[in-house]
Amino acid sequence: MLETGSIMRPSPELPIETERLILRPFTRGDVDAVFAYRQREDVARFLFDGPMTRETCAEAVQTRVRQISLADEDDRITLAVERRDGGELIGEVTTIWRSVADRQGEVGYIFNPDFQHKGYATEAVRALISMSFAELDLHRIYARCDTRNVASFQLMERLGMRREAHFREHKLIKGAWDDQYIYAILQSEWVAA
Amino acid sequence: MTLPALPIETDRLELRLFERADLEAVMAYHALPEVQRYLDWKARDRVEVKAALEGMRRQTRLTRPGDTFTLAVVRKSDDALIGHVSLHWHDATAAQAELRFVLNPVHRRQGYAAEAVKRMLTFGFAEFGFHRIFARCDAKNQASARLLKGIGMRLEAHYREHALFNGEWDEELHFAVLDREWQRSRKVQEFTAHRVA
Numbered sequence: 001m002l003e004t005g006s007i008m009r010p011s012p013e014l015p016i017e018t019e020r021l022i023l024r025p026f027t028r029g030d031v032d033a034v035f036a037y038r039q040r041e042d043v044a045r046f047l048f049d050g051p052m053t054r055e056t057c058a059e060a061v062q063t064r065v066r067q068i069s070l071a072d073e074d075d076r077i078t079l080a081v082e083r084r085d086g087g088e089l090i091g092e093v094t095t096i097w098r099s100v101a102d103r104q105g106e107v108g109y110i111f112n113p114d115f116q117h118k119g120y121a122t123e124a125v126r127a128l129i130s131m132s133f134a135e136l137d138l139h140r141i142y143a144r145c146d147t148r149n150v151a152s153f154q155l156m157e158r159l160g161m162r163r164e165a166h167f168r169e170h171k172l173i174k175g176a177w178d179d180q181y182i183y184a185i186l187q188s189e190w191v192a193a
Numbered sequence: 194m195t196l197p198a199l200p201i202e203t204d205r206l207e208l209r210l211f212e213r214a215d216l217e218a219v220m221a222y223h224a225l226p227e228v229q230r231y232l233d234w235k236a237r238d239r240v241e242v243k244a245a246l247e248g249m250r251r252q253t254r255l256t257r258p259g260d261t262f263t264l265a266v267v268r269k270s271d272d273a274l275i276g277h278v279s280l281h282w283h284d285a286t287a288a289q290a291e292l293r294f295v296l297n298p299v300h301r302r303q304g305y306a307a308e309a310v311k312r313m314l315t316f317g318f319a320e321f322g323f324h325r326i327f328a329r330c331d332a333k334n335q336a337s338a339r340l341l342k343g344i345g346m347r348l349e350a351h352y353r354e355h356a357l358f359n360g361e362w363d364e365e366l367h368f369a370v371l372d373r374e375w376q377r378s379r380k381v382q383e384f385t386a387h388r389v390a
Binding site: 101104133139162164165166172177 | 356
């Protein structure tokens with residue numbers, strides 16, 4: 001337990017290893033591997049941004065290189081997900097510190113469809129959530145997705161997250177009405193599971 | 194958005210802008226701890242309630258996102274001010290508003306809140322052109338949850354322990370209705386009312 005007034009700077013021990021994956025900080029050399037999926041229309045469909053140019057992608061990777069610890073609200077830890085066999089970068093996962101006082105976090109994930117249907121995303125996000133509860137001591141973690149993004153919300157359901165919200169036409173995103181699910185899980189539920 | 198024609202009426206109520214002379218009536222409910230929690234202006238005494246009333250008196254139009262439009266709820270039979278309802282414009286482009294309502298606890302359980310809220314929803318969609326109106330309530334506040342569900346709003350969210358409030362974990366419900374859903378449900382209500390009459 002931290003004393004009031006002390007500066008909390010959660011910086012988890014990295015990389016995180018799972019059975020088949022390594023979750024590690026980004027490096028400048030990751031641009032090509034990230035561009036391979038961030039340029040794709042099918043990947044961008046349910047993201048806030050459209051497909052990336054190589055230039056934006058290089059900037060994005062440059063930003064991610066530094067996202068390895070939390071100092072302020074809305075800071076994020078973003079990790080590249082790499083296969084232990086073969087070493088390919090297959091996607092990215094992130095934890096955002098949404099509320100310091102209320103110990104709330106949001107997780108997000110983007111994966112290269114070329115490596116789909118092998119359970120990698122579930123394995124990576126499970127490791128990210130475990131780390132976020134254990135090392136960042138979050139009380140609740142949530143994730144959002146477009147209601148049409150079946151793969152994304154099925155992943156959350158596999159991890160035991162509860163559907164807490166179904167917002168209908170609550171926002172305009174890229175010129176169209178957005179329908180959104182929010183899934184969440186408490187630290188107590190995660191530990192019990 | 195233009196200035197709407199006021200007051201607006203229901204069978205038993207009149208919804209009008211607040212006036213300086215409303216202070217006593219607002220005093221009667223605004224400073225109650227059970228009501229305070231849900232209000233924008235924290236007010237414990239006469240001076241603070243007066244400031245809150247001044248604030249609400251200025252909430253007369255929705256000209257830009259972030260604005261709030263507040264109406265006093267007055268009972269027609271005896272001109273008693275029994276609460277207020279408001280719409281808060283949330284989003285610059287997606288025409289979203291949050292509805293809030295407060296009723297003096299003395300006047301609960303008579304359907305006044307539902308009557309005022311329904312009128313305000315109709316008003317919000319018709320006069321301000323909102324696309325979606327939502328309302329939040331504490332999960333423990335069953336009366337409000339029943340009311341919102343009863344008038345045809347959908348339960349869109351049930352957040353568990355998403356925030357601390359006075360040192361305790363909060364549980365919050367979100368209800369919402371889209372303009373086209375409200376048009377439909379109003380037609381059903383009018384049809385039913387007509388049949389009964």
